[in-house]
Ligand SMILES: Cc1ncc(C[n+]2csc(CCOP(=O)(O)OP(=O)(O)O)c2C)c(N)n1
């Protein structure tokens with residue numbers, strides 16, 4: 001099968017159309033502009049609709065309306081844009097509207113930078129919008145994996161009637177790599193469509209999509225139903241990759257493009273006689289707790305590496321539950337860590353130097 | 356015996372929660388009647404906004420979606436762009452449309468979205484208890500303007516219809532009032548025109564309905580109607596601000 005050299009962002013857009021995306025709404029922001037630009041060119045040809053919104057607030061609400069009317073809709077943005085969408089995302093979660101939201105992360109807080117970062121781990125896993133809700137967050141590490149996860153995300157959104165996050169970053173979105181698309185797409189027919197707004201045609205009572213429940217008992221039971229669903233998603237969709245973990249004494253944890261850099265330092269460390277391995281969460285929520293519960297006997301310490309000031313490390317600590325020390329190494333503001341600095345940090349740590 | 360008045364099938368059997376003398380009920384009836392007369396009830400999707408009318412989804416006999424505060428025009432855009440054959444409307448208060456949702460309404464008009472907007476201007480925030488709205492009149496008391504609105508401090512009220520009529524994408528904009536039966540009949544015609552404009556793919560249509568909020572204004576229902584006529588109509592003149600030739 002042939003491979004195409006593609007930018008991460010364009011691969012995402014192409015994969016989305018293959019995955020069944022019919023409607024795209026978005027507002028320009030770097031470093032994700034190639035995504036809406038691709039949709040503007042290609043989605044109408046595929047029979048779909050691209051519409052540029054006046055803001056991310058409008059975009060997420062257009063997405064809400066479109067998906068409520070039965071479209072397989074998506075939007076994409078980058079960190080500050082995602083912050084603006086949070087009210088709408090809370091609404092999408094409350095009303096259980098299937099849709100996909102891409103975040104090509106950049107550095108923050110505030111306008112921060114347009115350079116790559118992973119500063120939105122909290123935004124992608126802790127809500128940001130109000131209320132008790134969870135969003136399935138897929139975190140690819142290569143352009144190939146971006147395409148595969150993107151293509152599958154629409155089926156996942158439909159399966160659980162939930163918004164899905166695809167968490168990329170400026171590095172992954174802008175880099176070019178060969179991608180291979182399967183001959184067959186992962187497009188799936190949607191299941192139960194009885195919630196979609198179609199007009200009642202005088203054949204059934206009017207249907208309402210809503211989040212407001214002023215009766216505490218009703219809101220509590222709705223919340224508990226949502227929690228049940230999040231439990232199902234946790235049990236079935238938690239994903240992670242293990243790299244050289246069998247005999248690891250030093251266990252790295254990293255996601256997305258950072259994980260690739262970490263793999264390089266692991267290979268380097270192994271050549272220097274230090275047995276290092278990696279747990280790479282492929283879903284940020286649900287966070288893969290299980291590999292931390294079954295760390296190899298050889299394990300001495302965990303190092304969480306992120307392109308931020310320490311966000312995922314909270315989840316790592318919760319998963320490790322004090323069984324061994326958890327250290328954090330981060331670069332931020334658009335600075336990308338070098339494999340050599342990670343190796344150096346790890347070696348110092350083993351010899352008792354690093355804090 | 357001939358029937359001279361009956362309840363529209365455009366509304367459900369649910370009793371509304373509106374205060375006595377509130378014109379939201381009249382506005383609901385007119386929208387329900389218009390959709391019924393045009394034979395659109397089965398093919399309509401309504402967008403409820405945040406305000407006293409949030410429960411309008413319990414009252415209109417059509418499929419409805421609840422929208423966050425101010426965002427109904429964006430939600431309506433998403434729906435209409437997905438199912439263009441359906442009739443799509445928003446029902447929004449003045450806090451919703453003229454304050455928090457200003458960007459969404461202006462840009463729905465700007466894109467010429469083929470939707471119908473029912474805009475309830477009662478010059479106050481009803482649901483949250485009578486705070487000042489962008490439409491509150493100079494001198495009018497509100498819980499957040501205890502001495503009355505001071506124009507030098509808070510600005511002069513926004514005239515949304517005049518403003519939106521200037522937007523090239525807006526096809527039909529009319530302001531009507533609900534304070535008197537004669538005016539209510541005119542309001543009904545305007546609402547019908549708002550929907551026929553959409554059926555003719557005319558583009559963005561908005562009908563502004565001057566409305567009462569006796570509770571927020573601290574007046575009884577009759578006083579409220581009189582206050583509307585004496586104070587709101589002079590500032591918010593009634594009439595067609597923009598009309599497409601063919602409708
Ligand atoms: C984001 C957000 N901010 C504030 C509110 C609180 N709120 C509910 S209704 C309302 C005002 C509605 O006033 P208006 O649109 O004039 O409608 P009315 O109640 O007068 O019919 C406000 C501010 C909210 N629900 N959401």
Ligand code: SF4
Nearest residue numbers: 373374377407481568
């Ligand atoms: S508070 Fe005002 S707008 Fe709300 S229902 Fe009562 S009278 Fe009507």
